Amino acid sequence: MFKKVPHTYVIVFSLIVIAAIATWFVPGGEYVPAGEVPEDGSAPGVVFERVESQPQTWQVFSALFEGFEKQSGIIVFILMIGGAFWILNDSKAIDIGILSFLNFTRKLDKYKAIRVIGANNLIIVMIMLMFSVFGAVFGMSEETIAFVVILVPLAISMGYDSIMGVAMVFVAAGLGFAGAVLNPFTIGIAQGLAGLPLFSGFEYRLFCWVVINIVGISFVLWYGTRIKKDPARSPVYEEDHHWRHEISENSTAINHPTYKASWVVYFLILTALILFSVQWPSTTLKIGGGEGITGWFLPALTGLFAIVGFSALRKSSPAFVLVILGFTILFLIIGVMGFGWYIMEIATLFFAMGILSGIAMNNSADRITHLFLEGAKDIMSAALIVGLAGGIIVILENGKIVHTILHAMAGGMKDLGNIASVNVMYVIQTLINIIIPSGSAKAALTMPIMAPFSDLIGLSRQATVMAFQFGDGFTNLITPTSGVLIGVLGVARIPYVKWAKWIGPLITILIILGFLLLIPTVTMNLNGF
Numbered sequence: 433m434f435k436k437v438p439h440t441y442v443i444v445f446s447l448i449v450i451a452a453i454a455t456w457f458v459p460g461g462e463y464v465p466a467g468e469v470p471e472d473g474s475a476p477g478v479v480f481e482r483v484e485s486q487p488q489t490w491q492v493f494s495a496l497f498e499g500f501e502k503q504s505g506i507i508v509f510i511l512m513i514g515g516a517f518w519i520l521n522d523s524k525a526i527d528i529g530i531l532s533f534l535n536f537t538r539k540l541d542k543y544k545a546i547r548v549i550g551a552n553n554l555i556i557v558m559i560m561l562m563f564s565v566f567g568a569v570f571g572m573s574e575e576t577i578a579f580v581v582i583l584v585p586l587a588i589s590m591g592y593d594s595i596m597g598v599a600m601v602f603v604a605a606g607l608g609f610a611g612a613v614l615n616p617f618t619i620g621i622a623q624g625l626a627g628l629p630l631f632s633g634f635e636y637r638l639f640c641w642v643v644i645n646i647v648g649i650s651f652v653l654w655y656g657t658r659i660k661k662d663p664a665r666s667p668v669y670e671e672d673h674h675w676r677h678e679i680s681e682n683s684t685a686i687n688h689p690t691y692k693a694s695w696v697v698y699f700l701i702l703t704a705l706i707l708f709s710v711q712w713p714s715t716t717l718k719i720g721g722g723e724g725i726t727g728w729f730l731p732a733l734t735g736l737f738a739i740v741g742f743s744a745l746r747k748s749s750p751a752f753v754l755v756i757l758g759f760t761i762l763f764l765i766i767g768v769m770g771f772g773w774y775i776m777e778i779a780t781l782f783f784a785m786g787i788l789s790g791i792a793m794n795n796s797a798d799r800i801t802h803l804f805l806e807g808a809k810d811i812m813s814a815a816l817i818v819g820l821a822g823g824i825i826v827i828l829e830n831g832k833i834v835h836t837i838l839h840a841m842a843g844g845m846k847d848l849g850n851i852a853s854v855n856v857m858y859v860i861q862t863l864i865n866i867i868i869p870s871g872s873a874k875a876a877l878t879m880p881i882m883a884p885f886s887d888l889i890g891l892s893r894q895a896t897v898m899a900f901q902f903g904d905g906f907t908n909l910i911t912p913t914s915g916v917l918i919g920v921l922g923v924a925r926i927p928y929v930k931w932a933k934w935i936g937p938l939i940t941i942l943i944i945l946g947f948l949l950l951i952p953t954v955t956m957n958l959n960g961f
Contacts, residue, residue, distance in 0.1 A: 495830070501822075516789075522795075579601040598920060633961055634960065691749050691793065697791050702734070715766065740758075760782065851955070854891060
């Protein structure tokens with residue numbers, strides 16, 4: 433049904449070559465500060481200067497090394513996740529959890545109201561809303577890679593495909609990221625550089641988040657309904673053979689005892705959590721850049737683990753391993769929102785989860801090491817692609833053409849009305865996101881240019897930030913320079929071309945929606961605008 437598509441390696445390397453060719457024809461240039469930071473705290477002015485171009489030739493090969501260096505954090509993160517989950521999967525805990533979850537959903541169908549809506553639809557919406565909130569509040573991005581390993585098997589077990597599994601976590605987080613309400617890494621930085629009160633314009637931004645999620649989740653549900661009726665219609669039906677084979681192999685129920693080693697792990701974790709609770713009895717979970725919510729979160733989770741872990745150990749060791757996984761996710765949320773964790777801390781958390789799961793299943797050190805290496809080897813392809821994607825950005829930066837492209841785009845906004853100007857800014861931010869997928873880096877590069885320019889043309893700086901927000905968010909779901917996207921697809925074993933064909937219609941809808949949602953920012957008297 434589907435034509436053979438180029439390997440993702442071929443696509444990414446081709447883009448590196450195209451970027452190198454562009455450095456021969458696009459003049460070099462860079463923006464430099466025009467003066468000191470104004471007293472009112474607004475963005476300093478910048479001026480564009482021509483610099484000597486740096487055409488790239490043999491550098492396409494050195495860019496591969498620099499790309500791996502640039503994306504080293506995500507690469508190591510992927511390898512750690514792969515190894516840790518391979519250890520955990522060996523316990524059959526996830527399979528047991530999925531079977532229990534599916535049995536629970538079947539019981540929900542006895543309620544007429546849920547039967548009309550569809551238990552699966554309800555579950556998909558709840559999962560997507562949860563990850564969308566994470567994307568909107570603390571910019572969940574790299575963290576989605578870890579959840580793909582869980583949700584792809586779940587989606588296939590529910591009768592869907594790997595695309596649905598990725599959609600439930602990665603697309604959902606992307607919708608939240610695009611409709612960012614309190615994301616400090618995008619909205620916080622952009623508003624700070626534009627001299628605006630932090631997270632001002634909250635009300636309209638929240639409205640946009642709701643609209644974006646209604647559209648995005650509806651699209652995913654529509655696709656899921658089609659695949660549920662005929663799984664063979666899935667564009668990744670052949671690729672999903674790996675997951676179906678793995679699920680069928682693990683579908684046989686295995687009665688594990690509760691090993692003594694599991695009790696040792698239980699008391700070891702409980703002791704560590706008690707010590708952490710004594711050290712940090714009170715934790716402030718910062719939602720966006722506000723004061724946050726302060727509470728006894730660590731002591732509460734410690735007490736909950738003591739009860740739930742003990743109950744699980746009375747059943748079996750795999751049940752206890754499932755508890756370890758659940759609390760790993762809870763502590764991930766606490767760590768990110770309360771302690772500012774990033775890739776290194778998250779990778780460490782999952783690594784500890786894998787090791788402790790292996791010990792709890794009474795595995796020897798050699799067995800745990802073997803499982804970890806097998807998992808890292810299995811996911812190595814995804815890690816390599818992330819490094820290759822980083823090479824595209826390296827070529828563009830070393831060729832000194834990123835700022836030239838931005839300058840040429842900004843010049844197209846002269847003598848336009850407010851509606852046209854804000855939408856041109858939106859287009860510029862969307863196109864730049866293909867070159868610079870990092871929201872923080874793009875805010876630092878573009879807002880010092882766009883904010884003063886918006887003053888000159890009589891455009892609200894808040895509208896300029898909204899144009900940045902939408903332009904930064906939607907194309908994250910498709911841009912091949914995004915290490916996170918490439919990592920997610922690698923873990924899910926989805927070819928990039930097939931993903932692009934699937935997500936393309938949704939991206940088109942969202943981009944058009946972005947144009948429409950920007951119009952009120954310049955035509956209506958909105959709070960904060």
